[in-house]
Amino acid sequence: ETGVTQTPRHLVMGMTNKKSLKCEQHLGHNAMYWYKQSAKKPLELMFVYSLEERVENNSVPSRFSPECPNSSHLFLHLHTLQPEDSALYLCASSQSGGASDTQYFGPGTRLTVL
Amino acid sequence: KQEVTQIPAALSVPEGENLVLNCSFTDSAIYNLQWFRQDPGKGLTSLLLIQSSQREQTSGRLNASLDKSSGRSTLYIAASQPGDSATYLCAVRDRRSNDYKLSFGAGTTVTVRA
Numbered sequence: 001e002t003g004v005t006q007t008p009r010h011l012v013m014g015m016t017n018k019k020s021l022k023c024e025q026h027l028g029h030n031a032m033y034w035y036k037q038s039a040k041k042p043l044e045l046m047f048v049y050s051l052e053e054r055v056e057n058n059s060v061p062s063r064f065s066p067e068c069p070n071s072s073h074l075f076l077h078l079h080t081l082q083p084e085d086s087a088l089y090l091c092a093s094s095q096s097g098g099a100s101d102t103q104y105f106g107p108g109t110r111l112t113v114l
Numbered sequence: 115k116q117e118v119t120q121i122p123a124a125l126s127v128p129e130g131e132n133l134v135l136n137c138s139f140t141d142s143a144i145y146n147l148q149w150f151r152q153d154p155g156k157g158l159t160s161l162l163l164i165q166s167s168q169r170e171q172t173s174g175r176l177n178a179s180l181d182k183s184s185g186r187s188t189l190y191i192a193a194s195q196p197g198d199s200a201t202y203l204c205a206v207r208d209r210r211s212n213d214y215k216l217s218f219g220a221g222t223t224v225t226v227r228a
Contacts, residue, residue, distance in 0.1 A: 004157070042118065042218040043203070056215070090157055099145045099207055100165075103216065105157035 002026055004106035006091050012112045013081065021076040021109045023091030029104070031097030032074040034066060037088040037108070049074060050097040081113045116141045116208050120219035128227050133191035135222045137204030142182050149178050149189050150203040152221065158203060162189070166209075194226045 004025045013019050025032060034046040048056035049068040063085075065077040074091055088108045094101035117140040127133060137147070146165045150158040162171045162178040164187070170179045175192040191198055201223045205216040 006157075040123075040220060042220045043205075043216075045215055048215075088155075092158075102148070102160050102163060103158075105150075105159070107157045108155070110155065 004091060004093055004104050006089075006106040006109050008109060009107065010110045010112075012114065013078070014114050015081060015083070017081075018077070018079040020078065021089055021091075021111075023074040023076075023106055025072055025074075025091075025093035025104070025106075027093055027104060029093040029095050030071050031094045031101070032068060032071070033092040033094075033103065034074065034076055035090040035092065037090055039087075043090065047076075048097065055097070078111075081111075083113050086111055086113045116144075116206060116210075116217040118204060118206055118217050118219040120202075120204055120222050122222060123220065124223045124225075126225040126227060127194055129194060129196060131194055131226075133189075133194050133198065133224060133226075135189040135191075135202050135204075135224070137187040137189070137219055139185045139187075139206050139217070141208060141210065142185050143209040144182065145207040145209050147178075147180055147187050148205045148207075148216070149176075149187075150205065152201045152203060154200075161202075194224075196226045196228045199224055199226050 007022045031050045035043045046060045047066040067075040090108045091106040092103040094103045119138045148163045149161045164171045164180045177190045201221040203221045204219045
């Protein structure tokens with residue numbers, strides 16, 4: 001596996017379910033990101049981790065809970081979601097999180113909340 | 115708060131025609147601007163990154179210009195091909211916010227007809 005991978009690629013869940021999204025990067029980067037992409041709307045940054053510490057949380061509801069156990073893995077734990085949370089969730093990584101970094105994106109998880 | 119706008123939202127051209135995609139941003143105090151490509155159901159691929167001190171960047175058939183003072187960037191794709199069909203996203207990194215945050219436009223979806 002190379003680059004940034006995400007699993008599952010598609011997920012359908014009910015509002016009372018608990019599920020987790022997984023992201024893994026094979027680039028040796030130190031920063032990882034979660035983005036939400038809703039239809040016809042700009043990408044929204046949700047969380048940023050640098051060296052496994054959360055450095056940004058863009059006022060995301062607590063029903064989304066990130067976890068970064070090491071610099072290669074990032075999880076997004078989901079519980080009691082709402083239908084409006086249906087979106088494409090993208091993971092990205094970059095070398096250090098600095099301003100000159102290029103972010104490398106995974107293919108995304110298409111989430112549908114019924 | 116930085117606002118990034120991309121016009122048009124969708125564009126359809128015959129093969130061989132040159133493409134012109136526009137991006138505007140409200141706060142000219144940017145560190146850099148980046149153009150991404152997104153294929154349906156997939157993540158983002160970085161195409162070009164322009165530092166705030168630069169006026170343009172070129173890669174093959176792609177050329178991106180930056181006019182920071184007027185808050186505009188244009189992506190030119192010469193001699194379009196059906197394989198260029200995708201959504202093109204513009205993103206800016208502000209000087210006023212932290213290092214990690216990219217502000218995205220909603221994208222321009224391009225269809226190149228064979």
